Amino acid sequence: MPQVAPFHSAGEEDKPGQRRMFHSNDACATGSAIPAAERREGNGGYRQCVDCSRQNEIDALRASATGGAR
Numbered sequence: 001m002p003q004v005a006p007f008h009s010a011g012e013e014d015k016p017g018q019r020r021m022f023h024s025n026d027a028c029a030t031g032s033a034i035p036a037a038e039r040r041e042g043n044g045g046y047r048q049c050v051d052c053s054r055q056n057e058i059d060a061l062r063a064s065a066t067g068g069a070r
């Protein structure tokens, strides 16, 4: 699943500061669970979600692997 422009939930600001996060990958379950009406563009100044971070790394590895193997 592709990396996407950063987005976060409108409800994020109700959480304690260290728990606020933004998402940047379509494959993230937490990010996908945010209803469209509550999605906000941008990172909101929050930390990046760890699942998104891992997915983005996997995507990058996969991209470099397929680029060389074919």
Ligand SMILES: [Zn+2]
Pocket (backbone or CB within 6 Å): 022, 023, 024, 025, 028, 029, 030, 031, 049, 050, 051, 052
């Ligand atoms: Zn995420």
